[in-house]
Amino acid sequence: RVTLMEFKIKPESHLCQMSLSQFRKHFPHVIICAIEREGKLSIPDGDFILQPSDKIFLTGNRSEIVRFHNKIRPRVIKSLMIIGAGKIAYYLLNILKNSKIELKVVEINRQRAEFFSQEFPELYVVNGDGTAKDILLEERAAHYDAIATLTGVDEENIITSMFLNNLGVQKNITKVNRTSLLEIIDNQDFASIVTPKGIAVDTIMHFIRGRNNAQFSSLEALHHVANGQIETLQFQINEGNKMIEQPLSQLKLRSGVLIAAIIRQGVAIFPSGDDYLEVGDKIIVTTLIQNIDKIYDLLER
Numbered sequence: 001r002v003t004l005m006e007f008k009i010k011p012e013s014h015l016c017q018m019s020l021s022q023f024r025k026h027f028p029h030v031i032i033c034a035i036e037r038e039g040k041l042s043i044p045d046g047d048f049i050l051q052p053s054d055k056i057f058l059t060g061n062r063s064e065i066v067r068f069h070n071k072i073r074p075r076v077i078k079s080l081m082i083i084g085a086g087k088i089a090y091y092l093l094n095i096l097k098n099s100k101i102e103l104k105v106v107e108i109n110r111q112r113a114e115f116f117s118q119e120f121p122e123l124y125v126v127n128g129d130g131t132a133k134d135i136l137l138e139e140r141a142a143h144y145d146a147i148a149t150l151t152g153v154d155e156e157n158i159i160t161s162m163f164l165n166n167l168g169v170q171k172n173i174t175k176v177n178r179t180s181l182l183e184i185i186d187n188q189d190f191a192s193i194v195t196p197k198g199i200a201v202d203t204i205m206h207f208i209r210g211r212n213n214a215q216f217s218s219l220e221a222l223h224h225v226a227n228g229q230i231e232t233l234q235f236q237i238n239e240g241n242k243m244i245e246q247p248l249s250q251l252k253l254r255s256g257v258l259i260a261a262i263i264r265q266g267v268a269i270f271p272s273g274d275d276y277l278e279v280g281d282k283i284i285v286t287t288l289i290q291n292i293d294k295i296y297d298l299l300e301r
Helices: 022-026 062-072 088-097 110-120 133-138 154-167 179-185 194-211
Strands: 005-007 030-037 040-041 055-060 079-083 102-109 124-127 146-150 171-175 192-194 219-227 230-237 255-263 266-271 282-287
Touching: 005 062, 005 219, 022 030, 022 062, 030 230, 030 255, 055 062, 079 088, 079 230, 088 102, 102 110, 110 124, 146 154, 154 171, 154 219
Parallel strands: 079 102, 079 146, 102 124, 146 171, 171 192
Antiparallel strands: 005 055, 030 040, 030 055, 219 230, 230 282, 255 266, 255 282
C-alpha cells in the first residue's frame, strides 16, 4: 500500500528551487521523507529547498508514485534486456511474461540458455557473453529502454552497466552481492542497484528486532535504504499507546524521525501535522536513527 522511491533531481528539472511545502501542494499524496545532498542525509522540514543533484526519497501509494514519476520522467519502459539467466531472472520473467514489455535474455551458458528457451517459448534468448562489448553492440543494447545486469560476478555487472550508460541506455539495473562495493558505485550516476544480501538481512533483522516489541506497539516490518543509512519501519498501534488522539505536530519526535504514512483500515494516509493516530493504525516511519525496535524510541525522552 505504500511505495518508497529514490529519485535524483536533474539540473533541468522544474523541482529545482522548490520548497517542500510547495512540493506538497503540487503533489499532495506524495511525501519527501529524506534527502541526500553531497553525501549527507537529512529528514527535511517544509522550508527545505530542493537543489540539482539532490537525491530524494519519496513515499506514496503506488498509483500516486507512478503518476509522479510519469510527470517528472514520462518515458515508459517498453523493452528490457536481461544479462544473466540466473534465479532472479527466472522469477522476474515469470512476473513479466504476460506484460507488453519486449524481453530479451543474454546468457553465456548454453545449457542454461536452452533451459530458458524451453521455459519461456516466446522469449528471445541469446547464447553469448552479455558482458562483452561486441555482443552488446550486436544485440543493439543501446536501443533498449532498460537493461538488468544480473550475472553472478559483481565486477562484470558494474563494468557492463558503466559501458551501457556510455551507450545511452536510459535505465540500468545492476545486481551487486558484495555490499563493500556500494561505496564505489554510489559515486557513479549510472545504475539502480539491487543487493539481494541487503534484502535478506532486512528480513532477518525484522524477525530479531520484532521480538523486542513493547506492550503498546509492535514492529511489523523493516527495510534499509541509502546503503543502510535510512531505516523504514512499520509499527502497529495498540491499545493504551500514549501517541494516540493528539495531532502529529504535537508529538515530540526525535530529530531525524518522520511519520511518512498511516495505514488505517487498509487505506494509506500520507499525513500532515493535523492528522491523529488511532488504535489499530499501522504507521510507516523513516529515520536516520539506527536500531529502533520500540515505538517510544521515536520520541524525545
